[in-house]
Amino acid sequence: MHPEPVRADEAPATGEFAEVLDLADARKRRMTGPDRIPDEVWDDITRAAQLADDLSAHGHSVRFDTHRLTNRVVASLVDNDGRTLRPVDLGEIFGSDPDPASAA
Known part of the structure; x- marks a missing residue:
C-alpha cells in the first residue's frame, strides 16, 4: 500500500x-x-x-596514443572525423617534454 x-x-x-x-x-x-x-x-x-x-x-582535437614500437606517449592533431592532420610534439602541448619517470 x-x-x-x-x-x-x-x-x-x-x-x-x-x-x-x-x-x-x-x-x-x-x-x-x-x-x-x-x-x-x-x-x-x-x-x-x-x-x-x-x-x-x-574542428580539431588532440589525440594521445602509445607509439607501438617505443611504447612512449605520442600526440596528433586530428579533425572531427579522427583523421590525423599532423603529429604534435609533446613540448608544444606541455611546454616541455614530460619526465617519463613521473608517468611510472
Missing part, C-alpha cells in the same frame, strides 16, 4: 531555507585543502579546457 502524497502546503515546516549549491565551486573547495590540488593546477586545468574548446571550434 502506498502512502498518501503530502501537499506542499501541508508539509511540515522545518524552519530551514533551501540552499543553492554551486557544485563546481563546492568540488573545488573540497579539493584545494592543504593536501589537495593547488589553485595553480586548477588554473592550468581551466586553460587546458579553454584550449580544447578553441581547437574544437576549429
Whole structure:
C-alpha cells in the first residue's frame, strides 16, 4: 500500500531555507585543502579546457596514443572525423617534454 502524497502546503515546516549549491565551486573547495590540488593546477586545468574548446571550434582535437614500437606517449592533431592532420610534439602541448619517470 502506498502512502498518501503530502501537499506542499501541508508539509511540515522545518524552519530551514533551501540552499543553492554551486557544485563546481563546492568540488573545488573540497579539493584545494592543504593536501589537495593547488589553485595553480586548477588554473592550468581551466586553460587546458579553454584550449580544447578553441581547437574544437576549429574542428580539431588532440589525440594521445602509445607509439607501438617505443611504447612512449605520442600526440596528433586530428579533425572531427579522427583523421590525423599532423603529429604534435609533446613540448608544444606541455611546454616541455614530460619526465617519463613521473608517468611510472
